[in-house]
Amino acid sequence: MSTERYNAREAEPRWQKVWDERGIFRTRNDDPRPKYYVLEMFPYPSGRIHIGHGRNYVMGDVVARFKRMKGFNVLHPMGWDAFGLPAENAAIERNTHPGVWTYENIATMREQLKLLGLSLDWSREIATCDPAYYGEQQRIFLEFLKGGFVYRKESEVNWDPVDNTVLANEQVIDGRGWRSGALVERRKLAQWFFRITALAQELLDGLDTLERWPDKVRLMQRNWIGRSEGLHVRFELAAGAAAAAELPREVKVYTTRPDTLFGASFLALSAGHPLTETLAAGNPALAAFVEECRRGGTSTAEIETQEKMGFDTGLKVRHPLGGPDLPVYVANFVLMEYGTGAIFGCPAHDQRDLDFARKYGLPVTPVVLPPEADPASFAVGDIAYDGEGTLYHSGFLDGLSIPEAKEAVAARLEKQTLGNAPVGERAVNFRLRDWGISRQRYWGCPIPIIHCESCGPVPVPEDQLPVRLPDDVTFDAPGNPLDRHPTWKHVACPHCGGPARRETDTMDTFVDSSWYFARFASEPNTPPLQKGAADHWLPVDQYIGGIEHAILHLLYSRFFTRALNKIGRVSIEEPFAGLFTQGMIVHETYKDPAGRWLFPEDVEKAADGSPVTVATGEPVTIGPPEKMSKSKRNVVPPEVVADTYGVDCARWFMLSDTPPERDSEWTSAGIEGAWRFVQRIWRLVGEVLALVPEAPEAPAAFGEAALGLRRAAHKLAAQMAEDVERLRFNVAVARVHAFANVFGDAVVAARKSAEAGPLPADTAFALHEAARYLVRAIAPSVPHLAEECWAALGGEGLAAEAAWPDSDPELLAEDTVTLPIQINGKRRADITVPKAASPAEVEHAVLALDAVVKALDGRPPKRIIVVPQRIVNVVA
RNA sequence: GCGGGUGUGGCGGAACCGGUAGACGCGGCGGACUCAAAAUCCGUUUCUGGUGACAGAGUGUCGGUUCGAGUCCGACCACCCGCACCA
Secondary structure, eight states, X not given: OOSSOOOHHHHHHHHHHHHHHHTTTOOOTTOOSOEEEEEEOOOOOOSOOOGGGHHHHHHHHHHHHHHHHTTOEEEOOOEEOOOSHHHHHHHHHHTOOHHHHHHHHHHHHHHHHHHTTOOXXXXXXXETTSHHHHHHHHHHHHHHHHTTSEEEEEEEEEEETTTTEEEOGGGEETTEETTTOOBOEXXXXXXXXXXXXXXXXXXXXHGGGOTBSOHHHHHHHHHHHOEEEEEEEEEEBOTTGGGSTTSOSEEEEEESOGGGGGGOOXXXXXXXXHHHHHHHHTOHHHHHHHHHHHHSOOSHHHHHHOOOOEEEEEEEEOOTTSOOOEEEEEETTOOSSSTTSEEEEOGGGOHHHHHHHHHHTOOOOOOXXXXXXXXXXOOOOSSOOOSOOEEOSSGGGTTOBHHHHHHHHHHHHHHOEETTEESEEEEEEESOOOEEOEEOOSSSXXXXXXXXXXXXXXXXXXXXXXXXXXXXXXXXXXSOHHHHOSSTTEEEOTTTOSEEEEOOOEEOHHHHTTSHHHHTXXXXXXXXXXXXXXXXXXXXXXEEEEGGGTTHHHHHHHHHHXXXXXXXXXXXXXXXXXXXXXXXXXXXXXXXXXXXXXXXXXXXXXXXXXEEETTTOOBOEEEEEEEOOTTTTOOOOHHHHXXXXXXXXXXXXXXXXXXXXXXXXXXXXXHHHHHHHHHHHHHHHHHHHHHOOSOOOOOSOOOHHHHXXXXXXXXXXXXXXXXXXTTOHHHHHHHHHHHHHHHHHHHHHHHHHHHHSSOOHHHHHHHHXXXXXXHHHHTTTSHHHHHHHHHHTTOSSOGGGSOOOOOOHHHHSOSEEEEEEEETTEEEEEEEEETTOOHHHHHHHHHTSHHHHHHHTTSOOSEEEEETTTEEEEEO
């Protein structure tokens, strides 16, 4: 080994082969060491990856490799979220089968991931489109059905007219399909649901136990679950109106503000409320109004601009606390899906109710008086008052605070009866809705149900699972290929044997990703979900993925884990003990004069430094950094980086500079910086070996210089371990650079010393030790380079299997400390004292300093603050 | 509208529990090596004044607490993210 350049292109595949041949990343469940499970969110096999996809895998890999060096039995698996719509679109465009397209993509992307040198246990690889996997999912579905977590109902759904499928509420973003971007329509369909609301309270409470999750994600989930406490209040229809025989006698509303009941001036029903439907049947004008409400769009812009509209039904209800009768409206702003689909309106203290009341000339009676407001003059104009205050104009509530009044109303109405039941009942409501999982698609997990005219929906018997997707399908017509398949759906009813048909809907692909982390726990070629294995490995110790899954995937997975627990399939309650959400990699965009997007490699710098196209030399417009995407062509393929700089450079760059949770910009300057670093480490190791070819014996004593280097090396190992534990990769990188600077100085000094005579034994030892510490400290980040250096340094075995370097506590402890000296809070000097020096000794030494003597000018100091080991402040 | 977050050199960013602001990297400038370039190495790089030692200012703005504030408190400004007629 000499000062020649490190040849990553030659070394990286060589070491990958060694790792592979020795099977060192293959994990066994019977390994006695403590377990550590690192998982990055598995990818959708869309075709090819770009370097932007690599960041979370590299971060997970650093953790996995580090934990291995720390003595853990690490599980670090990879798989494919392989069902989904793009495969069907590709099937239409290319006239192939979705499965063929998917497995081709998997093959490509597997090779690309391997190129990154990730320490994955590929023997546990799974694809969710494998019948062994989705068969187990069908079993789980049926067990959920038995356990009450699955049901079927006719419901209004979000229909994506482009993807021709149903979307869950969580999958509608700003009124558009999360994948297609199409405006979502409302349709009524019979759908299968997971009863996620049954666990709403648990899912909310469980968030408090997830201490290693970002607060931001926990908050988002908390808001999404949206718990509120309030009161159900039953309003009796006033006599005159209720004469019609078919009308119910009452209307039930949900309110979180029972304290404002005396300020109520109307009731409002949603357009989908049963009473509305009854009334509309005999009232064409109302029917027309309901139709108008339904047409109202669901996009943000439309909702925001939509005016409050109402229709007076002519009905009146009695005020339960003796106020005047209230008119009943149908209103477009009342949601059927939340609460009871009916509200009472208190215009003075709710903005929506106020807007409505002003439009229809309804009374606005304030009943909460803001602190220090004058009861005689306080009035509500265009802004409703929803703050603190004292009740007034409210009979027996007068003088109470809002919480007191809520309690008083609840207590009163609980005792009051209407018919045989109490008028008021305390109730908890959640914003969370049940998870509709039916999708009218082919490329997904079939729902294992058979519909029989006489027996209804019947589960597919256990011995007939899995229900496999038929291979002979066509995509030449819109709609679901399963539905129009000539034979697949026609089966005999498992109950009565009569003619029946299969459910042709498949499951939402979010179901597939709700338990895959449990599949990895089982050894290959074993049943996909084994309790013992799952309980051993789960929860995932460190889960890494994008913030875009803060609600959908993470909430569904939490629900699934709890539901699996309830049906006895696992013992754990939460799937992910630690969660980290990494930022994206962004890159500048390039456009030629015709406005076409250009790949980064199609752009170069002209002689004057301006960007031009490689092909024609035309000027290029540079756009701001954006998320790497195929459509904008601002992508960098991993192969190109591997060929020019090596994968370790890419890994190092991805870890450097930017905190991992923030977006990071990919630049050529950045990758070149990483290249210089890699070469520098290689050169340093080479120079050390030139001076100290073999590991020397430890000498009896060390001089100051050797001791300084040893201290730095041992400190590096200790601090870097902490940085990696806390996923502060950018700080860890900075520490390595700082150490390399110290190390480099030591090597230069040693070379000079060696020119004059033989190298002292303590220096030789310290240099060699420092090199071995450095190489292991960077091994998780730049594993190929580390192997090459480790081998050159005569390290035992592979760097990937080496132990993390120990830090000698004596070397970490400093015996002197340099204290900054402030005079009146400004730093004026510093002083080096023994670490054990008492405050009095320090004070004495400080008062003797020139700068202090000068500042005091003979006067005694007003005060001296000595913070041991930290700072001294002299107040003159 | 509601909720949350972030503001530090030319740039990415560091600074533990309130204790030397700007670590480390990028870029810039100057120099060494070279016929020259690349690569590499050395020095320098918050701003203002000064040849200099040094002095003053400085972490979005204004104010407060403290011996001491990037860090804590209050008000405001800007940007980013999430939710959004949830009664």
